[in-house]
Amino acid sequence: MSKSYRDGLPISPENFVDQLMRLKRGSIGRRDFLGLTGLGIATAVMAREIGIMPTPAFAAENLGDRMSIATWPNYHDPQTFENFKKDTGVAVEVNVFGSNEEMLAKLQAGASGWSLFVPTNYTISTYKKLGIIDPLDMAKLPNFDGSQEDPRFTGEGTIDGTTYAVPKNWGTTGFAVNTKKLAKPMTSWKEFWDVAMTEGDGRTMVHDYQLTTIGNALKYYGYSFNSLKQDELAKAEELLLKVKPHLFAVSSDYQPGMRAGDAWMTMCWTNDGAQLHRDIPEIAYVLGKEGGEIWTDFYAIPKDAPNKPAGYALLNYLMTPEVAVKEHLANGAPSTDARVNKLLPKEVLDNPILYPAADLLTPLEFGAAATLTDPGRAELMARFKSA
Amino acid sequence: MSAGLGAVFMHGNRFRHNLLTALLLAPATAWLVVFLVLPFIAIAVFSVGERAPEGGYQAAFTLAQYANLPARATAFWNTMMLAPVGALACLLVAYPVAYYLALKAPQRWRLILLALVVIPFWTSLLMRTYAWMYILGGRGIPALLAFVGIEDVRLINTPGAVLLGIVYGYLPLMILPIYVSLERLDRRLLEASADLGATPFSTFLGVTLKLSLPGVMTGFSLVMILLLGEYLIPTLLGGGKVFFIGNALVDLFLQSRNWPFGSAIAITLVAVSVVVLIAANRISTRVSGARRVDLI
Numbered sequence: 001m002s003k004s005y006r007d008g009l010p011i012s013p014e015n016f017v018d019q020l021m022r023l024k025r026g027s028i029g030r031r032d033f034l035g036l037t038g039l040g041i042a043t044a045v046m047a048r049e050i051g052i053m054p055t056p057a058f059a060a061e062n063l064g065d066r067m068s069i070a071t072w073p074n075y076h077d078p079q080t081f082e083n084f085k086k087d088t089g090v091a092v093e094v095n096v097f098g099s100n101e102e103m104l105a106k107l108q109a110g111a112s113g114w115s116l117f118v119p120t121n122y123t124i125s126t127y128k129k130l131g132i133i134d135p136l137d138m139a140k141l142p143n144f145d146g147s148q149e150d151p152r153f154t155g156e157g158t159i160d161g162t163t164y165a166v167p168k169n170w171g172t173t174g175f176a177v178n179t180k181k182l183a184k185p186m187t188s189w190k191e192f193w194d195v196a197m198t199e200g201d202g203r204t205m206v207h208d209y210q211l212t213t214i215g216n217a218l219k220y221y222g223y224s225f226n227s228l229k230q231d232e233l234a235k236a237e238e239l240l241l242k243v244k245p246h247l248f249a250v251s252s253d254y255q256p257g258m259r260a261g262d263a264w265m266t267m268c269w270t271n272d273g274a275q276l277h278r279d280i281p282e283i284a285y286v287l288g289k290e291g292g293e294i295w296t297d298f299y300a301i302p303k304d305a306p307n308k309p310a311g312y313a314l315l316n317y318l319m320t321p322e323v324a325v326k327e328h329l330a331n332g333a334p335s336t337d338a339r340v341n342k343l344l345p346k347e348v349l350d351n352p353i354l355y356p357a358a359d360l361l362t363p364l365e366f367g368a369a370a371t372l373t374d375p376g377r378a379e380l381m382a383r384f385k386s387a
Numbered sequence: 388m389s390a391g392l393g394a395v396f397m398h399g400n401r402f403r404h405n406l407l408t409a410l411l412l413a414p415a416t417a418w419l420v421v422f423l424v425l426p427f428i429a430i431a432v433f434s435v436g437e438r439a440p441e442g443g444y445q446a447a448f449t450l451a452q453y454a455n456l457p458a459r460a461t462a463f464w465n466t467m468m469l470a471p472v473g474a475l476a477c478l479l480v481a482y483p484v485a486y487y488l489a490l491k492a493p494q495r496w497r498l499i500l501l502a503l504v505v506i507p508f509w510t511s512l513l514m515r516t517y518a519w520m521y522i523l524g525g526r527g528i529p530a531l532l533a534f535v536g537i538e539d540v541r542l543i544n545t546p547g548a549v550l551l552g553i554v555y556g557y558l559p560l561m562i563l564p565i566y567v568s569l570e571r572l573d574r575r576l577l578e579a580s581a582d583l584g585a586t587p588f589s590t591f592l593g594v595t596l597k598l599s600l601p602g603v604m605t606g607f608s609l610v611m612i613l614l615l616g617e618y619l620i621p622t623l624l625g626g627g628k629v630f631f632i633g634n635a636l637v638d639l640f641l642q643s644r645n646w647p648f649g650s651a652i653a654i655t656l657v658a659v660s661v662v663v664l665i666a667a668n669r670i671s672t673r674v675s676g677a678r679r680v681d682l683i
Contacts, residue, residue, distance in 0.1 A: 099641070099642060101442075101641060101642045101643070101644060102641045102642070104442070104644065105442075105443075105640060105641050105644050108442070108443050108644070126441050129441060130441055202541070205626075208627050209642075210642070210643075244628070247626070247628060248544055248626060249544050249626030249627055249628060250626065250627040250628055251622070251626060251627045256520060256521070256524065257524070257543075260521075260524040260525035260526045260527075261525040261526070262524055262525040262541070262543055262544075373440070373441055373442055373644075375438065375643065375645065378638075378642065378643030378645065379458065379643075381638075381642075381643075382458070382459070382630070382635065382638060382643075383458075385627070385628075385630045385634070385638075386459070386461040386462050386465070386630035386635075387461075
């Protein structure tokens with residue numbers, strides 16, 4: 001097709017029919033096809049937007065033009081990835097997951113396509129044992145400063161002196177309460193479960209996640225969040241089966257129900273608690289005084305990552321305190337990095353949802369790898385859900 | 388041309404014909420082998436294996452997974468209840484619509500009305516089900532009802548919401564086959580029935596309904612097969628409180644990563660579906676007295 005004054009003008013009916021008949025005869029050039037269908041513009045836009053054409057300055061470093069990250073919902077500032085693309089020409093595809101098991105299943109099945117992902121503390125030893133994550137080459141992460149990390153949160157990233165993962169942020173698992181609907185102040189898991197069967201009947205949600213739902217039922221009796229003891233799990237099961245008919249839902253997607261006012265109380269992770277409280281002040285976040293879960297999410301690189309250079313580049317970028325601080329403001333979870341905490345506004349550091357008082361943190365337990373992979377707990381959860 | 392040459396020519400022609408048939412069938416066959424037969428074999432192999440300590444599959448030869456099936460008896464039972472009830476609810480809504488479309492709607496409207504039945508399919512079921520979550524949730528219909536004075540209506544996460552979602556989601560699959568069978572109905576049979584003194588009601592039962600039964604059974608079986616694996620609608624509109632086989636499978640593959648047990652359940656589900664379909668086919672053949680409906 002030659003360049004002519006007609007290029008870019010609306011097509012005339014005769015011309016359209018001509019073109020159509022030609023297409024029907026099967027004679028078509030790629031450019032004609034792209035032009036006629038409008039896909040040409042789409043391709044051009046896509047090429048710019050998702051970086052099919054890399055920025056020349058970085059092409060030399062061979063970062064490629066795209067990579068993929070697996071992470072959690074509402075967990076990043078979208079601007080972070082835009083800025084990374086502007087700097088490096090690498091477009092980041094974000095895959096969002098519902099649970100660690102789901103991530104593990106995908107990675108175990110192979111060819112996940114991720115060059116970076118965000119596992120929670122208790123899964124890292126399993127990934128290492130299965131040999132599906134790489135030890136991190138710390139020389140490629142100059143922006144990470146281990147001395148500035150709170151050791152409470154970093155431990156599980158390092159196995160036998162080798163670092164497999166660096167922390168993203170930490171948090172707790174408590175419960176969120178709509179205090180307009182349930183005015184009686186609550187401070188414990190015992191109250192959570194009791195209220196679920198009385199004032200909160202038909203209005204309470206628990207996670208669709210055995211680790212936290214069984215763990216917090218164990219806390220009703222003061223047992224360990226990670227218990228694998230038969231008799232203790234039997235007691236937890238008894239409680240769960242008793243509560244089941246009173247529940248509003250068994251779901252980890254609790255924000256819509258809480259926001260619509262259908263649910264009045266739910267098991268809740270720090271960052272969701274902070275987001276709910278920010279938008280609806282009467283929703284409070286409570287840490288059970290018996291304890292419960294504390295967690296750290298890490299960054300790690302899969303062994304079969306298709307674009308490791310870009311994975312390292314993005315990880316190093318995310319470890320820059322000025323970048324990380326924006327991530328924390330967006331997702332609402334507290335930081336493990338002292339350099340980032342220095343940059344956070346005072347009202348964030350004083351927010352008890354994000355940075356609870358030390359005496360509330362003391363009884364909290366990190367989830368254990370064995371808790372997550374225990375078949376007995378999986379079957380218990382299935383019995384609870386099918387009851 | 389001698390007879391012998393003619394025979395050779397004929398033979399060559401038939402050979403070419405067979406080759407063409409084989410070539411035309413090749414893509415579909417390859418598709419079925421790669422995406423149906425091979426995965427099915429993989430699942431069958433997994434189902435006699437063991438769960439690895441960290442989850443996943445570990446080679447073994449044991450029937451332990453099948454022996455463990457009673458652990459998901461409730462899920463099987465719930466599914467066996469949901470599938471026919473959901474399909475029946477779909478049928479009750481779909482039949483009048485298909486009847487109107489095929490026999491009553493003005494000719495010039497028919498195509499537009501049919502298009503309206505199909506158009507929702509252009510949006511993903513997940514998106515449409517999510518929309519229902521908000522319509523049935525506290526800020527949707529209950530808020531409207533509260534506005535006119537009817538307080539505290541709860542719709543979301545109830546069995547009614549799940550049934551509504553299922554009827555909404557699968558309606559076109561039921562309407563279209565029934566519409567096709569009604570559309571082909573020979574109108575002279577209706578006149579003959581009336582001439583012979585039948586009331587409109589007995590004409591409907593004896594002629595219209597009976598002749599549309601193949602369409603009804605096709606729609607019913609289609610919806611039922613899909614409902615046997617349904618997990619999205621009960622999760623989103625039922626609050627995940629009722630556990631179906633689909634939910635059990637998702638949990639076993641993605642949560643507890645007990646792939647061998649999940650595979651055993653999947654194989655059992657396929658076996659149960661085949662039995663149910665054959666039974667449905669037999670019943671329909673007997674009731675309609677017409678030719679068999681070959682679905683499987």
